[in-house]
Amino acid sequence: AVNGSRLWQSLMDMAQIGATPKGGVCRLALTDLDKQGRDLFVRWCEEAGCTVSVDRMGNIFARRPGRDDSLPPVIMGSHLDSQPTGGKYDGVYGVLAGLEVVRSLNDMNYVTEAPVEVAVWTNEEGSRFAPAMVSSGVFAGVFDLEYGLSRADLDGKTMGEELARIGYAGDREVGGRKVGAYFEAHIEQGPILEIEGKTIGVVTDCQGQRWYEITFTGQEAHAGPTPMVRRKDALLGASRVVDAVNRIGMKYGPLACATVGLMQIHPNSRNVIPGRVFFTVDFRHPDDAILKAMDGELRAEVERIAGEIGLESDFQQIWYYAPIKFDETCVAAVRKGVERTGHSFRDIVSGAGHDACYLSKVAPTAMVFIPCIDGISHNEVEETTPEWSTAGCEVLLHAVLDRANA
Amino acid sequence: AVNGSRLWQSLMDMAQIGATPKGGVCRLALTDLDKQGRDLFVRWCEEAGCTVSVDRMGNIFARRPGRDDSLPPVIMGSHLDSQPTGGKYDGVYGVLAGLEVVRSLNDMNYVTEAPVEVAVWTNEEGSRFAPAMVSSGVFAGVFDLEYGLSRADLDGKTMGEELARIGYAGDREVGGRKVGAYFEAHIEQGPILEIEGKTIGVVTDCQGQRWYEITFTGQEAHAGPTPMVRRKDALLGASRVVDAVNRIGMKYGPLACATVGLMQIHPNSRNVIPGRVFFTVDFRHPDDAILKAMDGELRAEVERIAGEIGLESDFQQIWYYAPIKFDETCVAAVRKGVERTGHSFRDIVSGAGHDACYLSKVAPTAMVFIPCIDGISHNEVEETTPEWSTAGCEVLLHAVLDRANA
Numbered sequence: 001a002v003n004g005s006r007l008w009q010s011l012m013d014m015a016q017i018g019a020t021p022k023g024g025v026c027r028l029a030l031t032d033l034d035k036q037g038r039d040l041f042v043r044w045c046e047e048a049g050c051t052v053s054v055d056r057m058g059n060i061f062a063r064r065p066g067r068d069d070s071l072p073p074v075i076m077g078s079h080l081d082s083q084p085t086g087g088k089y090d091g092v093y094g095v096l097a098g099l100e101v102v103r104s105l106n107d108m109n110y111v112t113e114a115p116v117e118v119a120v121w122t123n124e125e126g127s128r129f130a131p132a133m134v135s136s137g138v139f140a141g142v143f144d145l146e147y148g149l150s151r152a153d154l155d156g157k158t159m160g161e162e163l164a165r166i167g168y169a170g171d172r173e174v175g176g177r178k179v180g181a182y183f184e185a186h187i188e189q190g191p192i193l194e195i196e197g198k199t200i201g202v203v204t205d206c207q208g209q210r211w212y213e214i215t216f217t218g219q220e221a222h223a224g225p226t227p228m229v230r231r232k233d234a235l236l237g238a239s240r241v242v243d244a245v246n247r248i249g250m251k252y253g254p255l256a257c258a259t260v261g262l263m264q265i266h267p268n269s270r271n272v273i274p275g276r277v278f279f280t281v282d283f284r285h286p287d288d289a290i291l292k293a294m295d296g297e298l299r300a301e302v303e304r305i306a307g308e309i310g311l312e313s314d315f316q317q318i319w320y321y322a323p324i325k326f327d328e329t330c331v332a333a334v335r336k337g338v339e340r341t342g343h344s345f346r347d348i349v350s351g352a353g354h355d356a357c358y359l360s361k362v363a364p365t366a367m368v369f370i371p372c373i374d375g376i377s378h379n380e381v382e383e384t385t386p387e388w389s390t391a392g393c394e395v396l397l398h399a400v401l402d403r404a405n406a
Numbered sequence: 407a408v409n410g411s412r413l414w415q416s417l418m419d420m421a422q423i424g425a426t427p428k429g430g431v432c433r434l435a436l437t438d439l440d441k442q443g444r445d446l447f448v449r450w451c452e453e454a455g456c457t458v459s460v461d462r463m464g465n466i467f468a469r470r471p472g473r474d475d476s477l478p479p480v481i482m483g484s485h486l487d488s489q490p491t492g493g494k495y496d497g498v499y500g501v502l503a504g505l506e507v508v509r510s511l512n513d514m515n516y517v518t519e520a521p522v523e524v525a526v527w528t529n530e531e532g533s534r535f536a537p538a539m540v541s542s543g544v545f546a547g548v549f550d551l552e553y554g555l556s557r558a559d560l561d562g563k564t565m566g567e568e569l570a571r572i573g574y575a576g577d578r579e580v581g582g583r584k585v586g587a588y589f590e591a592h593i594e595q596g597p598i599l600e601i602e603g604k605t606i607g608v609v610t611d612c613q614g615q616r617w618y619e620i621t622f623t624g625q626e627a628h629a630g631p632t633p634m635v636r637r638k639d640a641l642l643g644a645s646r647v648v649d650a651v652n653r654i655g656m657k658y659g660p661l662a663c664a665t666v667g668l669m670q671i672h673p674n675s676r677n678v679i680p681g682r683v684f685f686t687v688d689f690r691h692p693d694d695a696i697l698k699a700m701d702g703e704l705r706a707e708v709e710r711i712a713g714e715i716g717l718e719s720d721f722q723q724i725w726y727y728a729p730i731k732f733d734e735t736c737v738a739a740v741r742k743g744v745e746r747t748g749h750s751f752r753d754i755v756s757g758a759g760h761d762a763c764y765l766s767k768v769a770p771t772a773m774v775f776i777p778c779i780d781g782i783s784h785n786e787v788e789e790t791t792p793e794w795s796t797a798g799c800e801v802l803l804h805a806v807l808d809r810a811n812a
């Protein structure tokens with residue numbers, strides 16, 4: 001019912017924008033390349049007969065009217081931004097699978113009861129601007145607009161400025177409207193489906209997350225004449241926290257994840273004892289109580305380590321959301337789609353955050369996962385197959401029809 | 407005999423170039439600011455009647471003729487480049503104390519037997535371009551010219567390109583001439599003189615150094631759905647090495663120093679397990695055998711840590727020099743200078759590397775240290791006093807006269 005090779009071709013076309021040497025994509029949120037990706041998406045949607053609107057967070061909605069256009073829309077979507085060395089499918093797949101559903105409905109001259117929309121959410125990755133999923137968060141009322149627009153990158157440029165610069169500061173109000181259902185198709189980004197030989201993951205839950213920003217301040221001094229015992233080495237402190245974060249992740253395993261992904265060393269000179277280090281911590285667990293326990297251990301470790309080296313420490317939890325359960329009706333719609341299409345499947349908990357997590361606060365929501373090779377994502381070598389891609393889109397189509405015609 | 411307030415004023419004037427908010431200096435080697443500093447120095451030297459020449463490494467020599475100008479010159483000098491957040495005295499003091507000696511000789515219409523020169527050595531700090539002391543090293547024949555000119559910063563710009571860009575790629579041959587004696591005045595950059603209440607450090611030795619560059623390569627992957635046990639986290643590995651480096655420094659203390667000052671994380675995104683980390687290690691000890699033992703422990707630790715996480719490791723020792731003993735006659739000349747001027751003093755081993763280390767390979771060499779407040783250097787708050795500054799310059803004058811009239 002869907003045109004899998006058209007979908008695959010669109011994925012490959014979009015992957016040209018920001019293509020990296022190792023076959024991946026660098027299309028950071030609100031850069032010129034992000035604008036190019038958005039422009040291409042908008043053109044494709046207009047060619048498919050959709051009406052396109054943009055809200056004040058730069059979220060894009062491409063609408064295909066329903067028979068009763070006053071009904072709340074069923075929205076499909078995900079994001080077009082990537083990690084600095086990201087893959088071709090993370091986010092893009094959910095957006096273009098949504099577009100392929102629209103194109104397929106057009107091919108069949110099929111009119112849904114409720115309107116159907118394809119959404120692109122701004123800055124889902126949280127790489128250039130933290131936290132992740134900020135614009136779907138504003139849409140869902142989790143963050144206010146001012147918070148969203150004021151998120152700044154490491155150079156101090158804000159999302160508001162950058163949206164205006166690339167011409168995607170729309171005038172539509174962010175959220176505040178009824179959504180019939182939200183479905184997001186995505187690569188799993190982990191190894192489970194492939195290991196178990198399943199084509200579809202029916203996502204029932206998402207892990208909770210806590211993100212932290214920590215700054216250790218010690219004292220810059222000369223690496224030569226400064227005795228070891230007089231040092232206040234901020235990098236030594238940060239390094240011990242990296243090790244502690246890993247210990248906490250292992251301790252609460254196998255479901256816990258604990259990562260330090262970003263670190264900035266000041267002044268970052270070979271023969272200067274680092275005086276200041278800024279770094280981040282990313283904690284995840286499907287059980288909120290365990291996530292809380294991990295938080296407590298981190299706080300204790302950071303205090304202990306700062307104390308033993310004599311560092312000042314600034315510790316901020318900058319993001320938190322509790323584990324999320326998706327809507328039973330929407331999950332059932334996905335499951336029905338799997339049954340109709342006959343693909344192998346299993347229920348799965350998402351290890352990554354998705355715009356669906358926030359959409360679930362204001363709309364019945366579920367997700368469809370497809371496998372990715374070796375479970376690798378946030379990496380240029382991220383890969384999936386045309387067969388899996390087609391299968392996920394078929395399931396998405398059926399789930400959407402189930403809800404749009406309900 | 408010297409004009410201490412003129413010297414202090416020159417230090418303050420030079421400190422305007424690249425002045426930082428916290429009272430320090432950022433004048434990285436071969437930047438536009440380095441050029442400004444060099445231009446000011448050259449103007450001052452010409453005003454003092456010196457003939458200025460520049461060699462192919464950008465080393466500057468300002469010459470005051472001697473009675474017998476065919477005698478090998480007595481050279482005073484140090485460097486004008488700084489750390490990214492450096493102080494006003496590190497290097498600059500030795501250069502401007504040399505200039506003050508020349509100005510004082512002019513004031514007294516004093517003609518030395520041998521000519522006297524003030525030298526500025528290019529890129530002593532080793533911060534923008536590694537290693538440190540590279541151009542005095544070329545002068546001394548420790549490095550060849552091609553090696554010196556091809557040193558590249560982290561953006562890939564070479565010293566040769568940058569010398570040409572700022573107009574300091576001179577045409578004089580680097581080194582290859584006889585030097586009667588070399589004296590370098592410098593702040594101690596450590597706490598010993600101040601703690602012991604001594605005004606002058608008679609530097610007899612310099613610690614040896616070993617610098618390393620290490621790259622750990624693991625696998626970038628998503629911080630959420632990637633189980634802890636499947637990770638190859640390059641930052642976890644680098645962090646464990648930072649801790650190991652500290653342990654090695656403590657173990658061979660109190661004289662050992664061991665520092666990781668620079669680290670670059672790739673892709674440096676909060677929710678990506680770091681796939682590659684580049685970092686440096688700086689080891690120092692006054693005893694070459696211990697420095698060798700530290701080297702052995704580092705190699706073993708890096709191998710062990712890479713193995714336990716499953717990282718590929720690229721390990722390079724990029725710089726090494728054995729501990730250095732200065733020339734007895736020159737050290738005696740400094741000691742005589744201290745006796746004549748009546749300042750308190752002690753013999754001292756330099757913890758930092760200095761251009762004098764390399765000059766000692768081709769010329770009788772010694773150094774004069776003055777205290778700095780709290781022993782802090784490579785820090786914007788680096789401070790000394792006008793009294794100490796004057797005292798060091800007086801000792802320098804006497805040591806130079808001793809050798810120039812020998």
Ligand SMILES: NC(=O)NCCC(=O)O
Binds near residue numbers: 124189629677
């Ligand atoms: N799906 C995805 O990669 N989202 C980024 C936010 C996160 O790190 O969970």
Ligand SMILES: NC(=O)NCCC(=O)O
Binds near residue numbers: 222223531532538595
């Ligand atoms: N004196 C000084 O700071 N030199 C830099 C080279 C070193 O780190 O020893």
